[in-house]
Amino acid sequence: MAFGQPRIEYKTTAQMRTMHQAGLILDDALGQVLAAASPGVTTGELDAVFAAALKAAGATSNFLGYHGYPGTICTSMNEEVVHGIPGSRVLAAGDVLSVDGGAVVDGWHSDSARTTIVGGPGAEDPADRRLSDITEESMWRGIAAMATGKFVGDIGCAIDDYVSAQPGKRLGILEDYVGHGIGTEMHMAPDVLNYRSKHRGPKLRPGLCLAIEPMLVRGGLETATLADDWTVVTTDRARAAHWEHSVAVHDGGIWVLTAADGGAARLAPLGVTPVPLG
Template sequence: MAFGQPRIEYKTNAQMRSMHEAGLVLSRALDAAVAAAAPGRTTKDLDAVFAAVLKDAGATSNFLGYHGFPATICTSVNEEVVHGIPGGRVLQDGDILSIDGGAILNGWHSDSARTVIVGTVDPEDQRLSDVTEAAMWHGIAALATGKFIGDIGNAVDDYVTSVPGKALGILEDYVGHGIGSEMHMAPDVPNYRTNHRGPKIRPGLCLAIEPMLVRGGIETAVLEDDWTVVTTDGKRSCQWEHSVAVHDKGIWVLSAPDGGAAKLAPLGVVPVPIP
């Protein structure tokens, strides 16, 4: 008998449908925050836009107050990888911005992140964002076809390392996670190839899959605010994330209005609505 392994929470179909409702609210809030991202706006402005959508939908933020976090979203700019705190920082033309947010509706959580380039687009930043997003979808596709959690990280790693051109780094300090009645739950979901296959993929499993890529080295540090994670070489970074459910008929991307159909089709995966 194994000891010390965190218990995985497996959801019923009804619970996963509730998580999808939370995911739809979250998707609308991220739509609004991304649309508001423009030169001259502050990261606090985006936080207010996001929070207003949650309030109108009767949802609450699972970020606000989490271990003392003071905002409803994380806004990570340029060399900031994750957990940036919204505030008075004014967005500049050419910034690459990752917006990570979550929503709770009727006790069930969703978690998702997107990256947007503000104003003038640097082709290398666009490549970084495109590869990170595609890596996420390859990981999600592996959840549909694989047998173990480790298959997700293998798929992300294999895709990123296969992309032509200058190599991008896959962050190893932070990983994806289980999600459900809490935001962060077992199991961990690495975004890179490891020697551990991890738990078996089975119906009722819900995961937040969130690769984080960098244009330079993968070493990171935490700033004095005890939240903001930055690349130590100052190179730019990117994050994309979706919450995904496994049920007995297939998978469904909980934080995408179409369940992930459009992005998964080129990968040969057809998501199935939760029965």
């Protein structure tokens, strides 16, 4: 470790198993939130669904109270990129909704985000569906790079290469908000860039757990933070999408901690077989 660089926390297999428990609870809680996300429902009601799911499972929220954050999830809609605060805002058909949440079990954290289009296929703008689908697949490309790459920087290269190769209008990859290490805290070293950079980062080695979370926009990359000091929006009001999973590198390979199948279904087409924690 170079002098002055943040220390990276490497986990034991037992610790990663606990993180997987937190990840499975989070996976279920986010599923409940998205199932409840329909026209006429408020973002505050979605927050209550998530909070109840964590309580029932015996987990706690790592978002609630984090630097004063008032919710258990972030609900970012349309031009809101991240950190949208749940409250009285009512969902409407066609809204692009990104839900970001986390759970803690025995002091070990999980973090994951999903994007949905309220009202289902009949209500969605094809451009919004493309935005969400490319963002999600770019995340999986980054996760696959954890299995095949040598350095953390390989993740951002894989994300950038996939997004850049898509036909049609180029989507923007936000550079001000990146992925991160995760473990005994929600946000830890190292940063995980979502774009190609000359900085290769630390080696991908067993015990490293990362939250990979690309955020893509249909328009420009300029953002601003609203008066609530949390909600980040695109200044041109272009819509955004956000997908995230927490992933572990272990002696046998990689395992997606926040997916019930460890990421098997989405990684198989990419030639990667996730290996359960031993």
